[in-house]
Amino acid sequence: MSDTVDCPYCGHENDMSHALTDGLSSNNTFDHECEECETEFEVYVEFEPSYTSSEILYEPCQKCGSEERDIYKKGRVFPFPEALQHTKVCKKCYMEAIAAEYSK
Ligand SMILES: [Zn+2]
Ligand SMILES: [Zn+2]
Known part of the structure; x- marks a missing residue:
């Protein structure tokens, strides 16, 4: 998972690695202000699926x-x-x- 996201307005690569501290809204989005042009944009967070395993028991x-x-x-x-x-x-x-x- 990449920790950066491009600003949709100016294309500046914003570092997201510390952006998740505020918590997410229910649809996994949050607003972030571009470090470069200071415009707010919406970031959608994709979580990687996680898997757990267990034995198949008959x-x-x-x-x-x-x-x-x-x-x-x-x-x-x-x-x-x-x-x-x-x-x-x-x-x-x-x-x-x-x-x-x-x-x-
Ligand atoms: Zn920007
Ligand atoms: Zn039976």
Whole structure:
């Protein structure tokens, strides 16, 4: 990310590395006065995307035994069907239990 931005009026390269202290407006813009011609212009800040990673975990469904990537865990999924005797189930079993719960 470059820390300079060209003034749209005179083309002067303004140093932005200390310009972010005032905080940004909600749309990532702020007004900056050109160091050269002293005209205010709007600066749009682009943030680089950041990535986090985690392992892909396949866990067995406690009900039907199929290994699934999106396992539904009790305590992490709401509502968790009371009828389920298990704490980790696959989506299919979860959906079935939910459906059974609501058809009561
Ligand atoms: Zn300027
Ligand atoms: Zn299952």
